[in-house]
Amino acid sequence: MHITLYRKYRPKGFDEIAGEQEIVQTLKNSLKTNRLAHAYLFTGPRGVGKTSIARLMAKGLNCLKNGITDTPCNECENCLEIAAGNFLDLIEIDAASNRGIDEIRQLKEKINYSPTKGRKKVYIIDEVHMLTKEAFNALLKTLEEPPEHVLFILATTEPDKILPTIISRCQRYDFKTVNYKDMREHLVFIIDNEGYSIDEESLMAIYESSGGSMRDSISILERLIINTENKEITIEKTEDVLGITPVKIIDKFIEIIDNKNQSEGIELLEDIWKNSIDIELFFKDLAKRSKDRMLKGDLKVEKGLKIIDTVYEVLSKFRYEEDKKLVGYVVLNKLTEINIQKEIVIEKVIEKIQEPSIKDFTGTEDIFVGEIQETITLNFDDIRKSWDIIINEAKKVKLTFGAFLVKAYPKDFRENTMIVGFQNDQSFAKSMMESEPYRSLFLDVVRKVLNAKVMVKYELQEVKNKEKVTGDDFSKKIIDFFGGEII
Structure with a gap:
């Protein structure tokens, strides 16, 4: 009969355990000196050796050839029966399917019987966190003062679900994932x-x-x-x-990101889709590959972190979207826009460069050159003409400006101060614009666009001398801002 590799190569001795050297050494010392606790709690992820080590402890306690030992012989009758899983004094209980108080009562009834063939009865309770509260309470006294011939080993992947009173009665060992x-x-x-x-x-x-x-x-x-x-x-x-995406395809996609070639990226995503590669898994593999290349030093840390952040941000945001190919387009779009937005930075320039008047400015070219003028003649008409430019530049600095200012308007300009008006239902947006860092960032944008050291003040009141903003108008502004459509 075929035996799976995991069972075939189950550790026969402590030296065959992969990882967990500190835990293994401590338990070996306990066996070697016969200084054992009456109950142990093994916690940690699945498949890291909790049950295997528990069985090795049963071997070490019941080996006929070497006595109580950290090196069981694996030749005597007891060792062979433990390895085969039919040793009468090794009782393994699956708490997931035996979680009630009745099962624990049956355990308590049998626990006082002496071992049949070995020195000690070893009870291994796997997934012990699945026991009911009543079952835990029934187990408490037994764990605290078990018979001399009994050893308990509790194993769990979720220690936070175990009652503190149970944990306090055990010697606890926390297993980690294997490196x-x-x-x-x-x-x-x-x-x-x-x-x-x-x-x-x-x-x-x-x-x-x-x-x-x-x-x-x-x-x-x-x-x-x-x-x-x-x-x-x-x-x-x-x-x-x-079903892992080939590394060559992932590296090609990273190259596409470097070149910001969206059309080639779409073609690659289409090929991935046609080859039945899961798009979501592809992007998770992309994140892992970026991590590996960062650690090797052949991908800039800033770019690698940006890829990982974008992948998991988009996958989380659209986790319920059925068409994962569209989600892939969103990831591609965000990654190919890395570092292409201009940052607004105020710089002191030694030479004073004459700037064109704000009245003559109509384009969206790079207007942030030269130093800000100490004095410049502005009027309310200049402010109104520049308002859309101010909003667009503010959104480049922080996207949320677009949401806070969507219903704001230039109300007045007096005493070198631009008054920004908000309707009465926009008190939250007004308070956010008055808080840091929004206040300072927006002030910097205004001064750069107007090329003057003006001040900004926010007022909350109804729109006057301005066409009322209807619900449809407001919806249109939101749609234009986020680039969406009404459905």
Whole structure:
């Protein structure tokens, strides 16, 4: 009968455990000196060795050849039965399916019986967080003062769901995900024993797909072995079996981002879609690849972080959108706009450059050159003519200006101060514009556009001498601002 690789290569001794060196060493010392707690709590992600170590402790306690030891012989009757999973004094309970108070009562009734074949009865309660509150309470006294011949090992992936009174009665060990070095070493050992070869890129892909779970990585490796005919596992085969986007395609997409070539990016996304590659998984792979290239130093940190941030921001925002190809276009659009918006910066220039009058300015060219004029003659008509330019430039500095100022208007200009008016229902927008950093940023924009050191004041009142803004007009402004449409 076929035995899965995970069961075939389950650790037979503490030295075969991948990772968790500190925990392993502490438990070995406890066995070596026979200074054991009556109850242990193993916490951590799935597939990192919690149950395997618990079974090794049962071996160490019941080995017939070496006695209580940190190096069980794996030859005696007890060791072999524990390895096969039919040792009478090793009781494994799945709390997910035996979570009620009745099951715990049955456990308490049997716990006082002496071991049948070993020195100690070992109770391993897996996924212990699934027990009901009543079951936990029934277990409390037993955990605190179990019979001398009993050892409890509780295992869980969610320790926050366990009652503090339970945790306080156990010696707790927190397991971590397996690092790449330890996982690689264990996988290479299995591959060599199975008579296969594998490249480094495939090992890294397995590690990334496993999420640091040793059990998952071995299961992934078994899939690759089953799908490999010539006993040579390559990255191309790994990408195909795991459904991972080929690295060449990801690197090509990063190059498209560098060149800000949106049309080529759309073509690439179309090819990905036609080849049945999941768009969402593609962008997650893009984020992982960006991380790897940043760590290697062949992708600028700023650009790599921007890619990762944009990918997860858009995927989260549109997580309920069924057409993932459209979501891909949104990601492409945002990434190809990286660093192309102008930043408004106030600079002191030693030479004074004569600027054209604001009255003569009608375009949207780069107007921010030269120093701000100390004195310049402005009137309310100049302010009104410049208002749209001010709004557009403010939105370049901070997009939210467009939302706060969508119903604002230039009300007056007196004593070198521009008065910005808000309707009575816009008190929130007014308060935001008066707060930092919006107040300072908007003041800088106004001074640069007007080329004068004016002040800005905000007033809340109804529009006067101005056509009333209707609901339709306001909706149109919002639509124009966000580039949307009414549906």
